[in-house]
Amino acid sequence: MILVFPAIAILISMGIYAVLTQKNMxxxxxxxxxxxxxxxxxxxxxxxxxxxxxxxxDQPYDTVVDPLPQALGLTAVVINASTTAIMLAxxxxxxNRYQTLDIHEIRKLRG
Amino acid sequence: MIIxxxxxxxxxxxxxxxxxxxxIALLRFPDFFSRMHAASKCLVGGGISxxxxxxxxxxxxxxxxxxxxxxxxxxxxxxxxxxxxxxxxYQYGYLGEMVQDDMKDMxxxxxxxx
Amino acid sequence: xxxxxxxxxxxxxxxxLLGLFIMxxxxxxAGEEAARFTADHYIxxxxxxTGAINIITAILFDYRAFDTLGEATVIFTAASVVAxxxxxxxxxxxxxxxxxxxxxxxxxxxxxxxIISIFLISYGHLSPGGGFxxxxxxxxxxxxxxxxYGYRYMTRRFNVKKLSLIEDIxxxxxxxxxxxxxxxxxxxxxxxxxxxxxxxxxxxxxxGLMPLSNFAVAAKVGTGLSVIFLSLARED
Numbered sequence: 001m002i003l004v005f006p007a008i009a010i011l012i013s014m015g016i017y018a019v020l021t022q023k024n025m026x027x028x029x030x031x032x033x034x035x036x037x038x039x040x041x042x043x044x045x046x047x048x049x050x051x052x053x054x055x056x057x058d059q060p061y062d063t064v065v066d067p068l069p070q071a072l073g074l075t076a077v078v079i080n081a082s083t084t085a086i087m088l089a090x091x092x093x094x095x096n097r098y099q100t101l102d103i104h105e106i107r108k109l110r111g
Numbered sequence: 112m113i114i115x116x117x118x119x120x121x122x123x124x125x126x127x128x129x130x131x132x133x134x135i136a137l138l139r140f141p142d143f144f145s146r147m148h149a150a151s152k153c154l155v156g157g158g159i160s161x162x163x164x165x166x167x168x169x170x171x172x173x174x175x176x177x178x179x180x181x182x183x184x185x186x187x188x189x190x191x192x193x194x195x196x197x198x199x200x201y202q203y204g205y206l207g208e209m210v211q212d213d214m215k216d217m218x219x220x221x222x223x224x225x
Numbered sequence: 226x227x228x229x230x231x232x233x234x235x236x237x238x239x240x241x242l243l244g245l246f247i248m249x250x251x252x253x254x255a256g257e258e259a260a261r262f263t264a265d266h267y268i269x270x271x272x273x274x275t276g277a278i279n280i281i282t283a284i285l286f287d288y289r290a291f292d293t294l295g296e297a298t299v300i301f302t303a304a305s306v307v308a309x310x311x312x313x314x315x316x317x318x319x320x321x322x323x324x325x326x327x328x329x330x331x332x333x334x335x336x337x338x339x340i341i342s343i344f345l346i347s348y349g350h351l352s353p354g355g356g357f358x359x360x361x362x363x364x365x366x367x368x369x370x371x372x373x374y375g376y377r378y379m380t381r382r383f384n385v386k387k388l389s390l391i392e393d394i395x396x397x398x399x400x401x402x403x404x405x406x407x408x409x410x411x412x413x414x415x416x417x418x419x420x421x422x423x424x425x426x427x428x429x430x431x432x433g434l435m436p437l438s439n440f441a442v443a444a445k446v447g448t449g450l451s452v453i454f455l456s457l458a459r460e461d
Contacts, residue, residue, distance in 0.1 A: 005251040013244035020236040046255070055280035056353065057272050058427060066264040067271075067280040074285065074357055075296050078446070082303030085453045089307040092457070184337070191330045195323055 004045040011038035025091045025101050029084065036080040043073040115167055122164035129157030142208070143200050151193030158185055275416070276423025277350035277432035285355065286438045290414040294403070297396060297442060300449040304392070307456045308385065323373055331373045338366050342443075349439040350432040356439040360446025367451040371458055385455055388448045395444030402438050 011034055018031030052065035091101070098106050129152070136149035162182050166175045206212075267280050267288070275283040285293050342362040345354030371379045403414040411419030416433045424431030 005248055005255070008251065009244040009248040012247055013240045016243065017236055017240040020240070021233050042251075054353070055268065056278055056351075057268070057280060058278050058351075064268045064280075066261060067267050067284055068264055071281050071284040071289065074281070074355075075292065078296050078357060079299055081450065082299050082453075085303050085307050085457065086310075088457060089310045093310050184334070187330055188334065191327055195327045198324065 004041070008038050008042045008045065011035070011041070023102050023104055025094070025103055028103075029087050029091065032087070033080070033084060036076070036083075040073050040076050040080075043069040043076065115170075119164040119168040122160045122167065126157040126159075126161035126164065129153060129160065133157065144197060147193060147197050147200070151189060154185060154189045158189075272426050274418075274423075275432060275435070276426050277435055278426055279350050279352065279355070282350045282355045282435060282439070283432070285357075286350075286435045286442075287416045287433070290403070290416065290438070293438075293442065294399065294414065297399065297445050297449075300446060301392065301396065304389075304449045304452040304456075307453050311456045328373055331369055335366060335369065338362055338369075342366070342447075346439050346443045347429070347436060350435045351427065351429070356442030357446055359439075360443040360448075361450065363443065363447030364450035364454065367447075368454050371454065376455075376458055379455070383451070385452055388452050388455070392445055392448040392452065395441045395448065398441035399438060399445065402434050402441060405434060 015031045015033075015035035015038065018034065019028050022028050022031065047066040047069035049063060049065055052063045053061050055064050055067035055070070057064065094106065095101060098109055100106060133149050133153035137146050140146045140149060159182055162178050162185075166178050169175045169178070267284065271280045271283050272278060275287045277283040277287070342359040344359075345362065346356055346359035349355035349359070367379065367383070405421070406415030406419055407413055409415070409419040409421060416435065416438075417423050421433040423433045430436070
């Protein structure tokens, strides 16, 4: 529980660092995906309580983890897939137009 | 009971060591094929020994039957994944430095029925 | 001597500060006793109110079904955008011809994937799973078929039009299930609040309209992601 929070912070920072410094568009998409994965990890971590079982109540349990962030995590996964697909489609379109994946070169070509 | 725990722990730790060596190999190896060589060992060795550890800890139950099925599917799919990835990498030309190229003759010819 | 890239150094400092800030916020949030009354309500009364054992499915398709409708709309929008953006040329996707080893083993795997997806969908209110997970496995099947047997083999059986038709049918089925709540005298997508019989908890036919909505969402998600991948896979 305590160690998860630095991992989440490091993952988010890594993803944003990749977005800021990389030139290849595919690598930028990978950075955004890392941030999204870190947010799903965060949703899992804040729903956790010690000794909690998964919220499938086939018999009455004493301590159950919070089911609401897990439902939100499902939403997040779906939206991640959709945004990644749209980003990849835009990259394919840009590559067909400019024949390069480097964003600096694309910016230069636009003038 | 203690023997069960020790055996399960040993298998799980060996699986984790498999994964660790694979991660180091992916970072350290020079070209695609040697990395692929290490990565296809990862699931077969590491995953299966971790699942075996879980089965031993669980005992005989419906859950361990499902884990056994998981092992069977891992054994079927993982070599196929390695085969397909290396083959398509070869045909796309990620060759690197090679000592010997056994597939040079098959590269241009029709090799769909070998 | 190597030249220092000031952009990278500046980004690194900025990102480290951001990481420290996020960590501080997370620790201060975790230190407090978080308000768990919604969770307590779901856990204490969820099974009695909705008839579903899996509380996450109960949240997704009963308490917050309207959110799920929006979520399904996101996939629909993404599929439409991807299909709009990418060119409509049909061509073989890969230069690689896979060997019979790959084709036979994929043919061996596919029926098991179909069984597990149907299991996940129809037992979504009883065990881990649900419409979204089952739909994702269905779309994984279509991805495997495209990769192994080629784009043409897939489009001969299921082209984008047919898949979009199934997706529309799924969306319309979900909306129709939502109308049942209004007909029974409640709000849109109301399920158990308006007295639709939830059934005995733990049985396959329980949870009111939840299995039906699971199937509708699974059809929508599976075909939507398949359409996205089919559009991404074609190249000119």
